[in-house]
Amino acid sequence: MRLKIASAALAMTLAAGTQVNAETLKFAFQGTYNQLDPYSLNETFTMAMHGNVYEGLVRRTADLQIEPALAESWEVIEPTRWRFHLRKGVKFHNGNDFNADDVVFSANRVRAEGSDLTTRIAADVKVEKVDDYTVDFVLTGVNPILHSEWSTWYIMDKEWTEANNAVKVTSASDTNPNYASLNTNGTGPFKIATHEPGVKTTFTVNDGWWDQKVHNLTGVEFTPIGSDATRVAALLSGELDMAFPIPVQDIKRVDSNAGTSALTGPELRTIFLGFDQKRDELTYSNIKGKNPFKDVRVRKAFYQAIDVDAIKAKIMRGLSEPAALMISPFLFANSGDFSRYPYDPAAAKALLAEAGYADGFEVGMDCPNDRYVNDEAICQATAAFLARVGIKVNLNAQPKAKYFAKILASGGFDTSFYMLGWTPGSFDSYNVLLNLNNCRDDKGAGGPFNLGGYCNPRVDELTKMVLSENDEEKRNSMISEAYTILNNEVSHIPLHQQGLAWGVSDKVTLKQRADNEFHFKFVVKN
Amino acid sequence: MFGFISRRIAMALVVMFVVALISFLLFRFVGDPVNQMVGIETTPEQREALRQRLGLNDPVLVQFFRYVLGAIQFDFGNSYQFKQPVADLIGRRLPATLELSFASAIFALLLGIPMGVYTGLNRDSWLSKMFLSVSLVGISLPTFFIGILFIFFFSVTLQWLPSFGRGEVVALGSFWDTGFLTISGLKAIILPAITLGLYQMTLIMRLIRAEMLEVMRTDHIKFARARGLPNRSVYYIHALKNTMVPVITITGLQLGSIIAFAIITETVFQWPGMGILFLQAVQNVDIPIMAAYLLLTAFIFVFINLIVDILYVVIDPRLRTERGRA
Amino acid sequence: MTDNTPTVSGSEASEAPRSAMARFLDSDLLHSFLSSKVTVLAAFTTVVLMLAALFAPLIAPFNPFDLAQISILDARIPPIGMEWSDSRYLLGTDDQGRDLLSGILYGMRISLAVGFLSVAFAAVLGISLGLISGYVGGRTDAIIMRIAEVQLTFPAILLALLIDGIANGIFGNIDRETWAIWILTFSIGLSFWVQYARTVRGSTLVEKNKEYVQAARVIGIPAWIIMIRHVLPNVLGPVLVIATINLALAIITEATLSFLGVGVPSTQPSLGTLIRIGNDFLFSGEWWIAIFPGLALAILVLAVNLLGDWLRDALNPKLR
Numbered sequence A: 001m002r003l004k005i006a007s008a009a010l011a012m013t014l015a016a017g018t019q020v021n022a023e024t025l026k027f028a029f030q031g032t033y034n035q036l037d038p039y040s041l042n043e044t045f046t047m048a049m050h051g052n053v054y055e056g057l058v059r060r061t062a063d064l065q066i067e068p069a070l071a072e073s074w075e076v077i078e079p080t081r082w083r084f085h086l087r088k089g090v091k092f093h094n095g096n097d098f099n100a101d102d103v104v105f106s107a108n109r110v111r112a113e114g115s116d117l118t119t120r121i122a123a124d125v126k127v128e129k130v131d132d133y134t135v136d137f138v139l140t141g142v143n144p145i146l147h148s149e150w151s152t153w154y155i156m157d158k159e160w161t162e163a164n165n166a167v168k169v170t171s172a173s174d175t176n177p178n179y180a181s182l183n184t185n186g187t188g189p190f191k192i193a194t195h196e197p198g199v200k201t202t203f204t205v206n207d208g209w210w211d212q213k214v215h216n217l218t219g220v221e222f223t224p225i226g227s228d229a230t231r232v233a234a235l236l237s238g239e240l241d242m243a244f245p246i247p248v249q250d251i252k253r254v255d256s257n258a259g260t261s262a263l264t265g266p267e268l269r270t271i272f273l274g275f276d277q278k279r280d281e282l283t284y285s286n287i288k289g290k291n292p293f294k295d296v297r298v299r300k301a302f303y304q305a306i307d308v309d310a311i312k313a314k315i316m317r318g319l320s321e322p323a324a325l326m327i328s329p330f331l332f333a334n335s336g337d338f339s340r341y342p343y344d345p346a347a348a349k350a351l352l353a354e355a356g357y358a359d360g361f362e363v364g365m366d367c368p369n370d371r372y373v374n375d376e377a378i379c380q381a382t383a384a385f386l387a388r389v390g391i392k393v394n395l396n397a398q399p400k401a402k403y404f405a406k407i408l409a410s411g412g413f414d415t416s417f418y419m420l421g422w423t424p425g426s427f428d429s430y431n432v433l434l435n436l437n438n439c440r441d442d443k444g445a446g447g448p449f450n451l452g453g454y455c456n457p458r459v460d461e462l463t464k465m466v467l468s469e470n471d472e473e474k475r476n477s478m479i480s481e482a483y484t485i486l487n488n489e490v491s492h493i494p495l496h497q498q499g500l501a502w503g504v505s506d507k508v509t510l511k512q513r514a515d516n517e518f519h520f521k522f523v524v525k526n
Numbered sequence B: 001m002f003g004f005i006s007r008r009i010a011m012a013l014v015v016m017f018v019v020a021l022i023s024f025l026l027f028r029f030v031g032d033p034v035n036q037m038v039g040i041e042t043t044p045e046q047r048e049a050l051r052q053r054l055g056l057n058d059p060v061l062v063q064f065f066r067y068v069l070g071a072i073q074f075d076f077g078n079s080y081q082f083k084q085p086v087a088d089l090i091g092r093r094l095p096a097t098l099e100l101s102f103a104s105a106i107f108a109l110l111l112g113i114p115m116g117v118y119t120g121l122n123r124d125s126w127l128s129k130m131f132l133s134v135s136l137v138g139i140s141l142p143t144f145f146i147g148i149l150f151i152f153f154f155s156v157t158l159q160w161l162p163s164f165g166r167g168e169v170v171a172l173g174s175f176w177d178t179g180f181l182t183i184s185g186l187k188a189i190i191l192p193a194i195t196l197g198l199y200q201m202t203l204i205m206r207l208i209r210a211e212m213l214e215v216m217r218t219d220h221i222k223f224a225r226a227r228g229l230p231n232r233s234v235y236y237i238h239a240l241k242n243t244m245v246p247v248i249t250i251t252g253l254q255l256g257s258i259i260a261f262a263i264i265t266e267t268v269f270q271w272p273g274m275g276i277l278f279l280q281a282v283q284n285v286d287i288p289i290m291a292a293y294l295l296l297t298a299f300i301f302v303f304i305n306l307i308v309d310i311l312y313v314v315i316d317p318r319l320r321t322e323r324g325r326a
Numbered sequence C: 001m002t003d004n005t006p007t008v009s010g011s012e013a014s015e016a017p018r019s020a021m022a023r024f025l026d027s028d029l030l031h032s033f034l035s036s037k038v039t040v041l042a043a044f045t046t047v048v049l050m051l052a053a054l055f056a057p058l059i060a061p062f063n064p065f066d067l068a069q070i071s072i073l074d075a076r077i078p079p080i081g082m083e084w085s086d087s088r089y090l091l092g093t094d095d096q097g098r099d100l101l102s103g104i105l106y107g108m109r110i111s112l113a114v115g116f117l118s119v120a121f122a123a124v125l126g127i128s129l130g131l132i133s134g135y136v137g138g139r140t141d142a143i144i145m146r147i148a149e150v151q152l153t154f155p156a157i158l159l160a161l162l163i164d165g166i167a168n169g170i171f172g173n174i175d176r177e178t179w180a181i182w183i184l185t186f187s188i189g190l191s192f193w194v195q196y197a198r199t200v201r202g203s204t205l206v207e208k209n210k211e212y213v214q215a216a217r218v219i220g221i222p223a224w225i226i227m228i229r230h231v232l233p234n235v236l237g238p239v240l241v242i243a244t245i246n247l248a249l250a251i252i253t254e255a256t257l258s259f260l261g262v263g264v265p266s267t268q269p270s271l272g273t274l275i276r277i278g279n280d281f282l283f284s285g286e287w288w289i290a291i292f293p294g295l296a297l298a299i300l301v302l303a304v305n306l307l308g309d310w311l312r313d314a315l316n317p318k319l320r
Helices: A002-018 A044-050 A100-110 A158-163 A228-236 A248-256 A296-305 A308-315 A333-337 A345-354 A375-387 A400-407 A429-437 A457-468 A472-488 B002-027 B033-037 B044-054 B060-072 B086-121 B126-140 B143-157 B183-215 B219-226 B231-253 B255-269 B274-283 B287-315 B319-325 C005-013 C015-025 C027-035 C037-054 C100-136 C138-152 C156-171 C176-190 C193-208 C211-218 C223-259 C271-279 C288-315
Strands: A024-029 A058-060 A066-068 A071-078 A081-086 A126-131 A134-138 A190-196 A200-205 A219-224 A242-244 A260-275 A320-322 A362-368 A392-398 A417-422 A492-505 B170-172 B176-178
Touching: A024 A228, A066 A071, A081 A100, A100 A126, A100 A134, A100 A158, A228 A242, A228 A248, A228 A492, A228 B143, A228 B255, A248 A260, A248 A492, A260 A296, A260 A375, A296 A345, A296 A375, A296 A492, A308 A320, A308 A375, A308 A492, A333 A472, A362 A375, A362 A400, A375 A392, A375 A417, A392 A400, A417 A429, A429 A457, A429 A472, A457 A472, B002 B060, B002 B287, B002 C138, B033 B044, B060 B287, B086 B126, B086 B176, B086 B183, B086 B231, B086 B255, B086 B274, B086 B287, B126 B183, B126 C223, B126 C288, B143 B183, B143 B255, B143 C223, B143 C271, B183 B231, B183 B255, B183 C288, B255 B274, B255 B287, B255 C156, B274 B287, B287 C138, C027 C037, C027 C288, C037 C100, C037 C288, C100 C138, C100 C176, C100 C193, C100 C223, C100 C271, C100 C288, C138 C193, C156 C176, C156 C223, C176 C223, C193 C223, C211 C223, C223 C271, C223 C288, C271 C288
Parallel strands: A024 A219, A024 A242, A362 A392, A362 A417
Antiparallel strands: A058 A066, A071 A081, A081 A134, A126 A134, A190 A200, A200 A219, A242 A492, A260 A417, A260 A492, A320 A492, B170 B176
């Protein structure tokens, strides 16, 4: 293994000396690309990187529409039976043919123990091979969004995986990493040439790719650069063709620099604040014996005390969209019917007084400082806004590892007031209603990411109806009803959808996807 | 003699054991590794099963002895983030850190020694005062800030030197990738090496200066002068030679702080060494990497200490009883 | 017993402490101080900065720690003299709309507090252990020196990362503002004590065999009194030098730790935290957010270092 990497690196060095590497794309991201097993970690960047090598039955276009990939077409032949017709003539990187056995195998593996993507296909779904190029998925109930998360369910080669003893998913706890977490064999447009996690990963082109290629690259070189300043500097100085994310304050600099520009757009992630509404007494507060957040007036007062437009102008530098809902307007057709409560500190003070807190109170706030765009700065500004209506916020901003360990179910939902961001993996409201707003027990069953424990039985009921409703219009009105309840009861304070900011050299053109996935296949370098 | 050395080795082993225990215990509190290993949608039941499989629910002592047993066989377990043996990961990153430390030490010595000699000999000259003040500026600003300023001027504004990485590396055998053999590799090491070496340079310069000032007053230098030896040979041969012993000792012992400061330098310049690996491990609660890193730095430190101690005894037998007791 | 010790030991031991004190107040020292313009300037700067930090609440135009006084709408206003500046903010504002001048004054307070407290902690711990180690000797000495060796394998930065991690585990439930400073002080101080211990131990070894100490021991004066009365004054010089240099180092270390994300909370920034925040705005043209606190830190540390330098030379009898 070691030898192979060394000699490959040497080969790269020699090659770089002779050929003009104008078509090698060099890019950097904030985080690292670790293991290569496509089922081991459900994390946006990792999944996007896998997506250059592996492909799913379906994929998403640059504007996130579902389109055929390894499946040429599909039909719902009965309400609970979906039939997928597979693309013929597709080969894996090692030359093996792609066929129905690979799909059945992958469907089992993605749901197996150790997989982090078990939600892609429910455990009770039966996957049946009809012939070599036809596969049926038999459901136990109607599900109109069965394939909505399948653009990141990548198909693996059955023969290759079995031959290399990699059938068992490399889970977090495996003491011996299996072959698939160190090597890849997909059907996608790129192959991994060298991979040194945390240092560098290089890709070469898959010349046998089944689809028409748009890119003109001969290779890709990825380096993780954690420090914002260094990443921006490397882009500005021309050492990189592309870097992301670009801190919002540096967008102007990247734009004004000769040879680079910033590509910005709305992201699907919604940033919001949440309250502990479940405990009878807040863990971090000077109010004892009761929980002020159980009173909707207090929650609404917090909502109206925060000026999201000022946050947008001063912290996000215009690169955010204040949100009325817990989901991006791009993902819900009726979003236009909703609007935010206005910023009104006077009204907030009145609401607090009405609720019996005229002199305000103290509350501890949990916030990450390396997860979302300017997360800590937003929390600080929130603390300052609340200070003006008499609420003293004790801010506890931490790196994401410690932060998530504290506030999630595994930490016992140990928070009174927190910031969180959420992108529904299925791009659909059902995911938002279930995960963030359904009643939960102390372990998190019910609504696992409803950290504050907001609970309204009608919302739960609507959520269940939404899941099995096939009629688009009826479904949307059910979702609207649920969001109206959430809005009236201020279950959370939606703040904004943060913006995406990629720094791009003028030498390349590419497409930016709103889910922040970077696909090399759209890159043209001149 | 043999008894003394074996006693020192036994002591070193005890120190290592204590370091292992401390670092292991510390990490029990750093955070929950399970959160880092799985995605956000993993259920509490799956998380609990994972804890069980990782042995995180066993008594701390059991976990510790399991760890020590492995460490003795160079098995530090697998990294939670990378799913690869920690020994491999560290082994692959070690050359980058050692080359950076080496380059920064060379920089510190090449500049620090002449400046130290000069300021020691010309105590009141204008240039000496400038050397002293300028070198003080180097330790009056935090390393990360100096690094960023360097990048700002030399990479972004002037575009002379790269802002990140090691450039192209060449494999020497299967264990060592070196950046010293390519132009881009040499260019890449300049900024990080200077950033890391500034502090050591100041330290060495001031140490040499102080030693020079003292040595110049000792009798044998006075005699040498009295014997009519030319000034230059007195300064450089006799005086400097006498200052070297403490300098070498201190430089050796400073290795610990070079390795610690490499964490910051590597982070700023995205230098793919052990320091950045360690910091990523801290942020991601990757306990096996953190523990192995601490053990390794402790080992390097204890090892050097041991060598220094033994050398002392070899050179100066009078120290035997005194140090043997200590 | 306490009645007659001073008279008995006083006459016997007078030469040692007196010479140390004498060295301290020697006119040579004063002369050497006054003759070095750089040192006078450094001392003056240090005193001014320390007073400014101490009386920050009286001098500063705003209280940057009071969130109700900060408005995000005032964020990133440039310093006076530049376009878009605001007469209320002499040095401009940071990304949260905090007045930078006030931020620097209050931040210096925190930096100096962490510096002084950690140095005091290290000195007390190191001197005590050094005295005990040198005076008692034997097994105690061996154990203490072994602990010192283990300690040296954890440089300040590593140590602070580790201790912060533990503190988070233990005090995670209490809000960070209350314990962050103490944890920083503790971990920075802990990494400095070895230097004091080794120095003090060395002097103690020399001192304890001198006749006056032997004599005091013979007439039954308790060991701790001997140590405090007779040994301590002799090591004050070197300890003071180490302390000065450590003060500068502690302030820098605190700043560095803030960069690594284990510093004081950003709602109550130290100089280092201000620089860390300002770092993010260097490329976007809002240079003042990093440069002004950076200058303040550099001047403070430089002045303290220069004082330490002078002190080291002045107190070194071999150089006079």
